Amino acid sequence: MGTVKRSETAPFIISEGRTRYLGHTDNVMIAVVEFNDGPAPQPDPPHSHPHEQVSYVASGKIIVIVGEEKTHLREGDLFTVPANVPHTIQTLTKQVRLIDAFNPIRKDFLKKE
Amino acid sequence: MGTVKRSETAPFIISEGRTRYLGHTDNVMIAVVEFNDGPAPQPDPPHSHPHEQVSYVASGKIIVIVGEEKTHLREGDLFTVPANVPHTIQTLTKQVRLIDAFNPIRKDFLKKE
Secondary structure, three states, X not given: OOEEOHHHOOOXXXXXXXXXXXXXXXXXXXXXXXXXXXXXXXXXXXXXXXXXXXXXXXXXXXXXXXXXXXXXXXXXXXXXXXOOOOEEEEEOOXXXXXXXXXXXXXXXXXXXX | OOEEOHHHOOOEEEEOOEEEEEEEOOOOXXXXXXXXXXXXXXXXXXXXXXXXXXXXXXXXXXXXXXXXXXXXXEOOOEEEEOXXXXXEEXXXXXXEEEEEEEEOOOHHHHHHO
16 A cells, blocks of 8 residues: 545544544554544543554644643644553544554554454 | 644754654654645655655645655545655645654654754
8 A cells, every 4th residue: 555545535434423544554554533523522531552652633623631741732733642641632623633643553443444 | 742832843944945843752753744845846856764654645735656656645645655665755736744654763853853
């Protein structure tokens, strides 16, 4: 897989109003996550995974909580998540798009899609 | 480093009209690369590196060349670059923003910024 065209993808439905599509090499993955179900009244439940993560806010506004740190972010901002640290977001706008980069790749995502 | 706010960064100047800023954990890095010098009459010279790369086109239109494969991409599209494969882009619009994810991290970028 060398390129993934948005117009030719059928994004995976994570839940109602939330989708993602993927691109990856052996050791790095990007998940493009689109939220259309915001704004959320409260943060999603925190989750964690052994994969390190860096995320770019491509559109919308969020609160991100990483460990004990809570920050307001908007388009152009980044957040980082070390392995196994609980984290979550709260969408503050109807639409949010996050570009989530992972190492190692999320093989659990590949199984579903 | 948990978060990087665009409004508080002083992006590194790669060359006239091109900047980047970074976020990273130990093993995954995102470089937000902004081109304001397009459209380019031809592709940049190809380059390669041992770091695996997945890139998201956040804005603008490009031609990407990875190895022998040449593809037109636009906002929302992804491309992937295995380790050590020559690759380059040609900007087709004045402004292009790429979200480049790397593993391992680009320590060469950290030295400069």
